[in-house]
Amino acid sequence: MPSDKPSLKVDDLVVRFPIRQRGEQRYITPVDHVSFEIKPGEVLSLVGESGSGKSTLGRALVRLIEPSKGSICIGNNDVTHIRRSTELRGLRKNIQMVFQDPFASLNPVRTIGQHLKILVRKHQGLRGRQLEQRVIQLLDTVGLYPGQEVMVKYPHEMSGGQRQRVAIARALTVNPSFLVADEPISMLDVSIRADILKLLKRLKSDFDLGYLYITHDLASAKYFGDKIMVMYGGQVMETGTSKEIVDNAVHPYTRLLLASTAGSPRRERVGETSLEAPDLFEGRRGCPFAHRCPFVSDVCRTEKPPLVEQVHGHAVACHHPVLGGGNRRHDEE
């Protein structure tokens, strides 16, 4: 579907943090040369385990963190290094964030109505009756009704799922083009998760919203995402359409993830894996996954594998992609 809305383009993004270790100043790079694009109405699922840099990347997009290198552009608007509050406010009218913990993201002494009214008044300048109407309409959009009754409730009177809906309504007040949803369902009960995912999916088509959906769960990444990007140790390991990644993954890490996911068709023995977290220090060499990879060779420890497109839209960063293994690709080449 053609759209007049801009795309979100991230090019060669690097985020680095200083850390002090034994009196020595060092840097880690939780996001290490990452590029991708999200079109309006498109969902990119970002999959990775803890320490992969997926949340840092999400926070950099809404500019809660300033990147060190690379660029983030919305349409032709480069927002990588904007600093002024007016500019940042402008950015956040375009891109909003939904956080993981709906218990921590709402103020316990404010009613749901107050939470939303502040935003609508500030961003849309509505007052009085119009203001209330808009708030009720927002609550209705996220499936909370009757709005009049919901507005006077406090966060503690609502369940986790309802609170997450309020958090989503808050993000929608500014009519953003993009949402960064950082594990929006992982704190919720299993029976509630599906409806929140479905709500996000409906908003995508109703408002032509683009998402960066951050998760550690491949099944929901596939359900919601048009594309999946797999990160490890700050770098992109593999990216492609959701179906392609689940059916024809060639990166050893993605395959290990698939083998580890309960209910996966590729569920198989994982055996011993290194239990160490990836090295994030600046100046590391080689592939971040090398220390756990079953196919590791010398070149993996010294040279970073480039992200190479295999078939249309399916790119892999690996010196030894697992071709064959029930895949068609090997025969074609």
Next chain:
Amino acid sequence: MNGKPVLEVENLSVCYATRRGLATAVDRVSFTIYENEVVGLVGESGCGKSTMANAIMRLLGDGAYVTGGSIRVMGQDVYRLKGDALRQFRWTQMAMVFQGAMNVLNPVKTVESQIVDTLLAHRPGMSKQQARARAEELFRLVRIDPKRLQSFPHELSGGMRQRVVIAIAVALEPKFIIMDEPTTALDVIVQKSILEQIMELRDRLGFSILFISHDFNLVQEISNRVGVMYAGRLVEMSKSASDLALTPRHPYTQGLIRAIPKLTSDDEDIQGIPGSPPSASNRPSGCAFHPRCPYAKPICRTVEPGMTTVAGNLIECHLSEDELRSMTYAER
């Protein structure tokens, strides 16, 4: 495969005393685990699964009371044990792996001294040297380099800490181990690797497991039988082990499965269960699931369903066998 019963829970009720009166966390639950069995227990937060685990271990905190029923482990009623006898029984006959290995280990002691302490407390005749040797052996068993014995918990990764906790649980070769969400806080790959190890240990040492989790797929995969808890009740449980640990029949269990996206299907429709789980102090009348059940009939609102057998499952539901079968969601 029914051998000797290892755990027999009969009509167990556990209540919490709150300011607003008694809240029933576990409500008349009965089930049995036999030798060499892995029984999975699934439920959402607040359904009473962890409370029940603590009740079995006699670890209920202040304000929680067993108000009815009995628990026997290896034939011994655990609530008749007193003082030292309970302490001895606890780690030699039954052990527990808790959720969150971070908070279980003492941060100011090396992991070796924690294993050695456990051994010495329960094996009075054992010398310190023997205990150290045993600690090394246990580390090899859970495949951690024995050099790491001198580490403090914070020096180990989450996966290694959980392995240490498992090593301590099997240290005295109990016949029954409760695992309460043992892998929940870990990354999926480490999770899988630890599960594989738990199963290997079970094959080698031959103990039974009560495996508590909120992840239905996971429990289905590793268990011989599966039970499902909702609002303090055990609403469904497979009667005997078969190829599939549990073929879901209860409307709640089927709802849970429909709520989980699957990797296998291409174009699927997931469906949440409307409403949210009730709190322990405010349980609905009749069948506790009726306000959320799409198949609820008038009787469900007023009369509590009894336990019946439907297609090999013990099930608490007013619907008839035919009704339950006809709504069964695609069996996998």
